[in-house]
Amino acid sequence: MIHVSEFKDLSQLTIHKVGNSANEEPLLCSKAPLQLEDETIAQLLITYFIQPFTNVAEFFRFYHEADLQLNEIFQYCRRIFTDQNEFQEQSVNIAKHLYKHSTHPKVKGGELYIAYFSKCQVDGEEVAAIGIFKSENRDTYLKVFLSDENYQVNYEDGININKLDKGCLIFNTEEDNGYKVSIVDSISKQTEAVYWKDAFLQVQRREDSYHQTETAVNMCKQFIHNKLPTEYEMDRVDQVDLLNKSAAYFKEKEQFQLEDFAQEVLGHPDAIASFKEYRNEYQQTYQQEIPDEFEISAPAVKKQQKVFKSILKLDRNFHIYIHGNREMIERGFDEATNLNYYKLMFENET
Known part of the structure; x- marks a missing residue:
């Protein structure tokens, strides 16, 4: 810095x-x-x-x-x-x-x-x-000064430092x-x-840690948003859960390790294989290398926080922010109203 x-x-x-x-x-x-x-x-x-x-x-x-x-x-x-x-x-x-x-x-x-x-x-x-x-760009500044025991006002054109x-x-x-x-x-x-x-x-x-971190974050986000739903039945809650796990990994770890990330965030062998394949596709498409290991840049993670949006937007009525336990939210369908719903479970209301 x-x-x-x-x-x-x-x-x-x-x-x-x-x-x-x-x-x-x-x-x-x-x-x-x-x-x-x-x-x-x-x-x-x-x-x-x-x-x-x-x-x-x-x-x-x-x-x-x-x-x-x-x-x-x-x-x-x-x-x-x-x-x-x-x-x-x-x-x-x-x-x-x-x-x-x-x-x-x-x-x-x-x-x-x-x-x-x-x-x-x-x-x-x-x-x-x-x-x-x-x-x-130049700004106009007011100048207040004392003249003959009275204050006067004038202006000056200058540069705002x-x-x-x-x-x-x-x-x-x-x-x-x-x-x-x-x-x-x-x-x-x-x-x-x-x-x-x-x-x-x-x-x-x-090609430093900042660039590598930013590239890896974007790749992970695109994999979760675009690739996984085409291969597995995933609802938005599961996607948000994976985004939260990805965000936590980049925030808490000092070093990115491909195998470690895949095991901690994805877990399932088929998803891990798909992730590694997508990493190779991403590198070829965008001509950007993502090493198996690199030092995670905290400033890059901070700047990319917006990538990991943990928000469910339901029509124009509700936004649900999901920050924690995936098991505390369930999705269902109400036949009487012919509408989808989410059931949220919690201990305390603040």
Whole structure:
């Protein structure tokens, strides 16, 4: 995980203005890095840049479909890591590269900040890091001040330091694999935002425990939802029960083991054989490997909690949340009303 307190040395910072090239907006590049003499401003900038990453646990890496060396941002960052005197020149190259990819009609122009942190920590390792941050939206602030013994009100246009629009941290580790890269994008769900991660940065997710956990969780959910009901007579209560058991496994275990999971959650030999077959099908379909054993990532499990929905939706009248003992709920059919029903058994009502 990334913490603001671990970024203490903002040694270089430069700012460029990157417009939308398709809209004929200009690219304006600074001639030299910013001189940060005020410690308060430096700390505010560090908070502005790093705070959005504190809840981000997944990492990416630079790649290129032909050869990693052809990834332009990877090359610019490598030159900076090799020689800090290259910082300003390569920051301009980064700005030009972003400008080239800022062609979608909805992409907003904004300030591009390139920062160099000489010391920071990632996963317990102290390394240098390069930050690439973009602010696209501006806010209006009220300014209350004293003038001639009377308070006055005015307004200013500025950047909200609690709302970084786009950011990327590149850590100087694992260079041969495309570095360790963390990304934030406040509008990532919008199609025009794809240019930041896919076109500008060209990154792909690292095959680490976070990625493995997330992939395994999705595979297990799809197996229970889609595969099992086609092979066995299962009602929704049984499906929810298996989802609860799966969720408990990922929350309570530190290590995922395929055999262990199959025995604990599924139990039946035929279901276990079907699960292993489905794992192979899933890997081929989605081109994602799920090892027999890997370390379970707690942040990935937390993010994927919504996958294990233990809810029965009955028409538009009722939602039943099932969290525990499968034996405490029974399904039946009432011939008098020609309707299905559930019988719930409990000891105490709160």
